[in-house]
Amino acid sequence: MNQHTVKSYGDELNQLTAEVARMGGLAEAQVADAVESVARRDVALARAVVERDQKLDALHHDIEKKAIRLIALRQPVASDLRKTLSAMKLAVDLERTGDLARNIAKRALILAEGEPMVPLTRSIERMGKLVSGRLRDVMDAYTGGELDRAVSVWSTDDEVDEHYNSLFRELLTYMMGDPRTISAGTHLLFMAKNLERIGDHATNIAETIHYEITGGDMYGERPRLSALPSEPDFKADS
Amino acid sequence: MPDASNPSPIAPTASSRLWTAGASGGVASAVLLGVAALHPHHAPVLLGGAAAVALATWMVNRPRRRAEGVAVPVAEEEPETPAPAPDASLLEATFESLTDAVLVISGGEPDDIAGRRVVLANRAARDLLRIQRDGAILVSVLRDPVVLEAVDEALFGSVERVVDWTGVRDRHWVAHARPLACGEGRALAVLVLRDDTDVRRMELMRVDFLANASHELRTPLASLSGFIETLKGHARDDPKARDRFLDIMSAQADRMGRLVADLLSLSRIELNEHIPPSGRVDLARATTDVVDALSVLTHDKGVEVRVSGAGFAEVRGDRDEIVQVIQNLIDNAVKYSARGGRVDVEVIAALSGDEATAARMSGSSRLPLLTPDRDASARYAAVVVRDHGPGMEREHLPRLTERFYRVEGQKSGGDRPGTGLGLAIVKHIVNRHRGGLAVESVVDQGTIFTAFFPLSGGRRPTGAPGSTL
Numbered sequence: 001m002n003q004h005t006v007k008s009y010g011d012e013l014n015q016l017t018a019e020v021a022r023m024g025g026l027a028e029a030q031v032a033d034a035v036e037s038v039a040r041r042d043v044a045l046a047r048a049v050v051e052r053d054q055k056l057d058a059l060h061h062d063i064e065k066k067a068i069r070l071i072a073l074r075q076p077v078a079s080d081l082r083k084t085l086s087a088m089k090l091a092v093d094l095e096r097t098g099d100l101a102r103n104i105a106k107r108a109l110i111l112a113e114g115e116p117m118v119p120l121t122r123s124i125e126r127m128g129k130l131v132s133g134r135l136r137d138v139m140d141a142y143t144g145g146e147l148d149r150a151v152s153v154w155s156t157d158d159e160v161d162e163h164y165n166s167l168f169r170e171l172l173t174y175m176m177g178d179p180r181t182i183s184a185g186t187h188l189l190f191m192a193k194n195l196e197r198i199g200d201h202a203t204n205i206a207e208t209i210h211y212e213i214t215g216g217d218m219y220g221e222r223p224r225l226s227a228l229p230s231e232p233d234f235k236a237d238s
Numbered sequence: 239m240p241d242a243s244n245p246s247p248i249a250p251t252a253s254s255r256l257w258t259a260g261a262s263g264g265v266a267s268a269v270l271l272g273v274a275a276l277h278p279h280h281a282p283v284l285l286g287g288a289a290a291v292a293l294a295t296w297m298v299n300r301p302r303r304r305a306e307g308v309a310v311p312v313a314e315e316e317p318e319t320p321a322p323a324p325d326a327s328l329l330e331a332t333f334e335s336l337t338d339a340v341l342v343i344s345g346g347e348p349d350d351i352a353g354r355r356v357v358l359a360n361r362a363a364r365d366l367l368r369i370q371r372d373g374a375i376l377v378s379v380l381r382d383p384v385v386l387e388a389v390d391e392a393l394f395g396s397v398e399r400v401v402d403w404t405g406v407r408d409r410h411w412v413a414h415a416r417p418l419a420c421g422e423g424r425a426l427a428v429l430v431l432r433d434d435t436d437v438r439r440m441e442l443m444r445v446d447f448l449a450n451a452s453h454e455l456r457t458p459l460a461s462l463s464g465f466i467e468t469l470k471g472h473a474r475d476d477p478k479a480r481d482r483f484l485d486i487m488s489a490q491a492d493r494m495g496r497l498v499a500d501l502l503s504l505s506r507i508e509l510n511e512h513i514p515p516s517g518r519v520d521l522a523r524a525t526t527d528v529v530d531a532l533s534v535l536t537h538d539k540g541v542e543v544r545v546s547g548a549g550f551a552e553v554r555g556d557r558d559e560i561v562q563v564i565q566n567l568i569d570n571a572v573k574y575s576a577r578g579g580r581v582d583v584e585v586i587a588a589l590s591g592d593e594a595t596a597a598r599m600s601g602s603s604r605l606p607l608l609t610p611d612r613d614a615s616a617r618y619a620a621v622v623v624r625d626h627g628p629g630m631e632r633e634h635l636p637r638l639t640e641r642f643y644r645v646e647g648q649k650s651g652g653d654r655p656g657t658g659l660g661l662a663i664v665k666h667i668v669n670r671h672r673g674g675l676a677v678e679s680v681v682d683q684g685t686i687f688t689a690f691f692p693l694s695g696g697r698r699p700t701g702a703p704g705s706t707l
Contacts, residue, residue, distance in 0.1 A: 011352065018352035018377045025381025032404070126640075143378040144368065152612035162605060162636040169633050 009074050016066055016087045017143075020094075023059045024139035027094040030056065030101035031135060031198060035128030037108040038191065039121055046112070049105035056098035063091040079212075086212035090142065093201040093208070097135070100194040100201075107187040114184050123170060124191055127163045131195045134160070134202040142205065147213050154206035160199035167192045338432045339363035339411075342418065343376055345393040345425030351377055354389065357426075366431065385429075388415040392427035402434075409435045409512060435512065443505050451501055454642065454658075458490040458497075493657070500659040504641075507559065507666045515556040515671060518694045521619045522551050522585045528564045529583065532572070536581075541572050543581045551587035551619035553691035559667045560691070566660040567623040567687050573656065574627035574685070582624040587693070594618045594690040595676045602678040602686075603632035607639050608665055610674045610692070618673065620690035629681040638677060639665040664689065 030049055037046035067088045070076065076084050111117075134153055141149035168189065175185040211217055333340065339362040346353020354376040359369050367379040377386065388399035392415040403411045411431045418426040465483045473479045529536075529543050536543050553560070571581040591613070595606050610616070630638075634645045642658035668675045673691040 014375060015350060015352035018375050021375075021377045021381050022351050022383070022386065025377070025386065026383045028381065029383050139381065143381070148612055148614065156606075156609065159606070159636075166633050166636045 012066075012070055012074070013076075013080060013083060016063065016070065016084065019059065019063050019066065020087045020090050021139065021143050023056065023063065023091060023094050024135075024142065026052070026056055026059065027097045027101070028132065028135050028139065030098050031104075031128070032132050034101040034104040034108065035125060035132065035195075037105055038111065038128070039125040041108075041112045041116060041121075043109060043112050046105040046108040050102050050109075053098050053102040056095055060091045060095040064088055067091075079215075082212045082215060086208045089208045090205055093204050097198050097201045100198050104191050104194050107191055111184055111187055117181065117184055117188070120171065120174065120185070120188050123167050124188060124195070127160070127167060127192060127195050130163060131160060131199045131202070134199055138202045138205045138209070142209050145213065147210065150206040150209040150213075154203055154210070157199065157203045160196055164192055164196040334361050336360050337362055338430050339366045341367075341429045341431075343389055343393065343427050343429055345427070348390070348394050354386075354393070363431070385413050385415070388413060389427055389429055391415065392417045392429075393425040403431065409433065410438045411435075436509075439509060443508060447501060447505055450641065451498065454497055454501075455494055458494045462487055462490050497657045497659075500657045500663065503562070504659055504663050504666065507663060507670065511666055511670045513670070515554060515559070517554070517556055518552050519555045519557045519560050520550055520552050521560065521587075521621055521691065522547070522549055524557065524561050525564050525583060525585050525621055528561055528568060532565065532568060535569075536572055539572060539575070540577045541575045541579050541581060543568065543572070543583060545583045545585070547585040547622075548587040548619070551585055552694045553619050553671075553673075554694045555671050555691055559670070563664050563667050563689050564621055564623075566664050567621070567689060570656070570660055570687070571623050571625035571627075571685075575625050576627065579626055581626075582622075584622040584624075585619065586622065587619045589618045589620055589690065590614070591616060591618065591674065594620050594674060594688065597678065598622065598624075598686050598688070599678050599680055599683070602680045603630075603635060604676065604678040605632075605635040606674065606676045607635075608668055608673075608675040610672050617693045617695075618690040619693055620688050622686060622688045624684060624686045626684040629683055629685055630679045631681060632679075635677055635679065639675075 030052060033045055034049045036042065037049060067084050070084055071081075074080075111121075134156075138150060138153045140146070141153065171185050171189050171192070175182045207217065340360045341356050341363045342358035344353075344355050344357045346355070352375050356363075356369060356374045356376055356379065359367075363369065369379050376389065380386070382403050384401045385403050388401045391397045391399055396417040398414070398416045401413050401415070403413045410433075412434045414430040414432070416428050416430070418428050465487050469480060469483055473483060526545060529545055532543070568581065568583060575581055591610065595609070597604055630645050637643045638645075639661045641662045644658060665675055668689055668691070671691050673689065675690075676688045677685065678688075679685040
């Protein structure tokens, strides 16, 4: 096994998807840690999340550069082209996810200075768990090339919205009841909004995976699962 | 498994070195013994020396063999022993049957993330990470940055690391990454994942239980002590008031008892939540049993419970737990029904996942509270419980299964208030059964809860490796 020969085309594609998977893992950890820093009022963890965001930015640039290089030098077509393009798209979504996680962590730092608001941070934690789960599912779908898994993430986006609406009302009630909680409540409101948008990015990723596997897009009517091919002839890294 | 039959190149040298050490130790002891025989007056000293040399030889040999003998079949030092040397197939079978997930990872170049590949994985690891073939890229099966970093340090820094990993289905694992010395300049590391969920869950549960119990028991306790104060004071000689207070106190004590029972059962269910049940239960039979058992309560309240639907629907499950699900749902429906109202219970067999969560009421707010892993071929049996009570606004639906969540302005029961844990228990049981739970509601028209469980005849809904890709 000579490590110094020129890498083959297949290796380069593999490397690209592997980088995206790694970036996904990092983004997942950022979201989970950000939510945990809110729930546990963990200042050190929140600071770590804020710092680690640079790593995601670096990975994003790296993936973009590699993808452009691959397109320029190898001129991929068909599924290889879709794979390259979706790597670029996923990198953007994951980078945005990371930014939102950093924003949550920054707000966690501010919240930690005030009084604990246990029932509210608990609601944020619940929503955070839900969103983290969706992000994990969609990245599992990406690395495993599982279309129905991606579709199921895509078609259950309502759940996050429901949670957001319910949290919104809860926070409003709280803030109206006790104006001293308005400052903390506003931060929690933005956190909820950020989580909701992370959920949207997971949905975007699901759409990208659908495009990568089938070549078609899934705008408009949410597709019934039975209308899609049940066994896509797609290999994770061919 | 490309590397299983390929013993490490340093193995023969290691075993021959051990062999030499053993032999020279043996010769030294023999010489000392011989001298002791020739010079009887020095015998105690010499015998002691012989024993010391023999002991030292054994000590030198023992730890080495333990360290190296596991991975590589070392040639036996004594050929006449009857036990056969472990061959490659035995080692492989042992490796396969280990309950911890074990992976051997090769390094490639440090800056190439796609170069970290799984060269060897036992069955537990393949099932856990859904590895489909040899040589899978590590990051495509395991993305956690902390674990990846630990693997990198083992590969390129030769440092052993132990980290935590929160994996699928909220399970916790302890990941040991250890460098694997194999020569040839090829970086290898072994990653062992040990399930640590039970320990963590126990800890968390204890904390949760204490917090919940102390918080929720405080109110009835305060009212109890208030009544006791009153009974000791001015109500002492008022038999009418005394009787009334004692009734209230006994109701409060009942409520505390139910609360403790519910909290305990919730804790027990959560503890088992990741172990799928193995029994079979007829959902239709369980439903009629529950309705019969609740007949006293429904009669008192003047609520009619109508059961319809399939006569037989066998699902995979634990009978006691499924009975509890049906009971909690019907109990709730009866509580929220007006006197003289009606509760409809329907058992439906052989539904797909989508059919099970489909709308049953027009113009309703509808929300799945728990969705099983999507599997087009899975078939479910559902129990649908409908009341004609006050219904709920949409914004309450997502939070119904939260512990102690109450819909504002609604009082359940009145004389028999709930604990606020019923639906939380339902959700955890259904999750353990890999089923689903959905709610539909229209204000002033009523609420429908649908709990569905995988049919016992169907395919296993989760965990079957190699189902896709």
